[in-house]
Amino acid sequence: MNLFTKIFSEVQLIPPGRVATYGQIAKNFREKYHQSVSPQLVGWALHQNPKPFRTPCHRVVNKNGKLAAGFAFGGPAAQAQLLLKEGVTFLNPTTVDLSKHLFSFPSSGNLGVYRG
DNA sequence: AAGTTGACGACGA
């Protein structure tokens, strides 16, 4: 189990139709694995993205629900398409509605990074 | 080993 592998596992916990923020994943990761991680590490790990279509990285967005500008496979448009097919609604072409689709990891309660 | 990077987050201007 590499560090990144663990992060990928966390990402894979996100169910269809839901999204999570990098900060959530980072916090949940510390609770679950008792390891220090930074939100950047999460994003950075996803950039490694060994298995693009196996890891649901399209369900991971930044604190404001904004899609990753440098999405590894197809850009934000492709990511948006994947999310739309899962029933996720958008506030903007590149911003998801976190108030409706934000996912909270179990065992760490509500780690709302979203300030709304 | 040392400095830079990054799909981030929070706060201030």
Added chain:
DNA sequence: CTCGTCGCCAACT
């Protein structure tokens, strides 16, 4: 809203 700054931490060079 955008832009700058600081914090964050493993990987990259």
